[in-house]
Every structure is written in C-alpha cells, then in structure tokens.
Amino acid sequence: MSRRQVSSTRRLVDSGSFPFSGALHSKSRSSPVLSVALVLLGAFLLFVYAFSGSGVFGGARETVTKVEGDFSCTSEVHGALPILKKAYGDSMHRVLHVGPDTCSVVSALLKEEETEAWGVEPYDIEDADARCSSLVHKGLVRVADIKFPLPYRAKSFSLVIVSDALDYLSPKYMNKTLPDLARVAADGVVIFAGYPGKQRAKISELSKFGRPAKMRSSSWWVRYFVQTNLEENETGIKKFEQAAAKKSYQPSCQVFHLKPLT
Numbered sequence: 150m151s152r153r154q155v156s157s158t159r160r161l162v163d164s165g166s167f168p169f170s171g172a173l174h175s176k177s178r179s180s181p182v183l184s185v186a187l188v189l190l191g192a193f194l195l196f197v198y199a200f201s202g203s204g205v206f207g208g209a210r211e212t213v214t215k216v217e218g219d220f221s222c223t224s225e226v227h228g229a230l231p232i233l234k235k236a237y238g239d240s241m242h243r244v245l246h247v248g249p250d251t252c253s254v255v256s257a258l259l260k261e262e263e264t265e266a267w268g269v270e271p272y273d274i275e276d277a278d279a280r281c282s283s284l285v286h287k288g289l290v291r292v293a294d295i296k297f298p299l300p301y302r303a304k305s306f307s308l309v310i311v312s313d314a315l316d317y318l319s320p321k322y323m324n325k326t327l328p329d330l331a332r333v334a335a336d337g338v339v340i341f342a343g344y345p346g347k348q349r350a351k352i353s354e355l356s357k358f359g360r361p362a363k364m365r366s367s368s369w370w371v372r373y374f375v376q377t378n379l380e381e382n383e384t385g386i387k388k389f390e391q392a393a394a395k396k397s398y399q400p401s402c403q404v405f406h407l408k409p410l411t
C-alpha cells in the first residue's frame with residue numbers, strides 16, 4: 150500500500166509537474182499546519198529580501214563594517230588629496246607616500262599634472278594587481294620595513310604623506326621612523342592617524358601588521374612631537390583647515406602637519 154503511494158508521487162514528478170507541488174500535495178494532505186508554516190516562511194523571506202534591497206538593512210551593515218575597521222586612513226588620503234593640493238601647492242610636485250595600499254595613492258598622484266610620486270609599502274603586497282606590479286617594477290613603489298632607515302637621501306621629496314603605518318609602531322620604533330620621515334622631506338610631513346576607538350585592523354590583517362594598531366589621542370601626538378623636537382607647521386595646519394572648510398571636507402582621521410628636519 151505504502152509502496153504504491155510513493156510510486157504515484159514519483160509519477161507526478163516524472164510527468165513534468167513541479168517537484169515541490171508533488172511534495173506539498175502529499176504533505177498538505179497529512180499536515181495542513183506545515184503548509185501554512187511554509188507559506189509564512191516564504192512571506193518572511195520575501196519581506197527580508199525586500200528590506201535588504203531597499204537599504205534598511207544594507208545601511209546598517211555598512212555602519213557595522215566601518216566600526217569593524219574596513220576603513221583606513223589610506224582611503225582617507227584619497228579624499229584629502231585636493232585639500233592637500235590647495236594647502237601645499239608647489240610642494241605637491243615630488244611626493245612620497247608611506248603606508249599600506251600605497252599603490253592606490255601613488256597611482257592617484259601620478260594622474261595629477263606635474264606630480265612625481267613614490268610609495269613605500271610597509272607590508273607585503275598581497276594580490277598585487279597589474280598596475281601595482283608595474284609601479285613596483287618601475288621602482289616607484291618599494292616594499293620596505295619602515296622600522297629601518299628609509300633608503301633615500303635627505304630632502305629627496307617635497308612632501309611626505311604617511312597613513313596608517315605609524316599606528317602600528319611602538320614608541321621605540323616611532324622614535325626612529327618619524328624623524329627619518331622628516332629627514333627625507335624638504336617641505337613637510339603630513340600624518341594621517343586613526344582616532345582612538347574608531348579604526349581597528351581586521352583580525353585577518355593582524356598577522357600582516359605584526360601588532361595590533363594603537364590609536365593615540367591627538368594630545369598624545371602633540372606631546373610626542375614636542376618630546377622628539379618635531380615641530381608642527383602652523384601655516385600648513387591653517388591652510389589645510391581653510392581649504393577643508395571651503396570644500397566642507399571633514400577628515401575621518403587625525404591629520405598632523407610637521408616641518409622637515411632642518
């Protein structure tokens with residue numbers, strides 16, 4: 150008897166009717182509650198789908214990623230380039246960028262007229278795309294551990310821009326690296342650093358960076374500059390703020406302007 154039932158269901162499926170309809174039919178006969186539940190589940194899934202599409206859930210997801218640290222100060226540098234150009238003018242002609250994903254910054258700078266750009270990538274370049282490999286090949290981007298002195302002569306660059314990289318250095322290494330960045334700059338160093346409690350590296354990136362990032366407060370940085378005899382460039386600060394206000398630009402990172410070593 151039961152064998153016959155199974156074969157009749159199979160025949161329904163074989164004869165081309167939608168497989169689920171066969172299943173639903175046989176089940177709805179035995180349990181109407183189940184079919185109601187299935188309809189409700191379908192309605193719920195449609196509801197979730199509609200809302201995630203309309204951005205109600207999508208928006209929330211975006212905020213979460215940001216808090217989790219999908220956000221970097223290197224991406225902030227891209228947004229700040231027009232402001233830096235306004236503030237530094239001629240000093241934007243020979244630029245060195247130091248930080249993760251430096252290929253993206255160097256490419257953006259090279260698109261500007263009369264701008265030469267170089268980059269130092271402090272960590273291994275993973276999955277380098279063709280553009281990045283070509284920059285490395287041309288010697289414009291190099292991978293170098295910034296705990297050691299940079300292989301450039303004093304005042305090789307008009308402006309040095311550093312993003313994210315310093316957040317990963319302990320004070321011991323920062324004591325060597327930051328003055329070295331000021332050494333290779335002729336007109337100044339611009340530092341993009343994370344705000345405490347805001348940016349965090351993804352767990353997957355921790356091994357790459359060696360140690361978790363330590364986001365320091367702006368008062369920590371200012372005290373640090375004084376201790377290490379690095380002077381902030383008041384003109385640079387003022388011009389940057391004026392240009393930022395004009396374009397209603399609000400950086401999501403702390404931005405500091407240092408004078409070069411004299």
Ligand SMILES: *[C@@H]1O[C@H](CO)[C@@H](O)[C@H](O)[C@H]1NC(C)=O
Binds near residue numbers: 320324376377
């Ligand atoms: C870094 O340099 C400052 C100022 O020269 C000094 O006070 C501090 O002890 C140094 N820190 C380390 C860890 O070497």
Ligand SMILES: *[C@@H]1O[C@H](CO)[C@@H](O)[C@H](O)[C@H]1NC(C)=O
Binds near residue numbers: 407
């Ligand atoms: C300070 O910053 C300005 C850009 O606003 C730059 O032109 C100038 O060279 C810098 N001065 C010093 C002493 O670093």
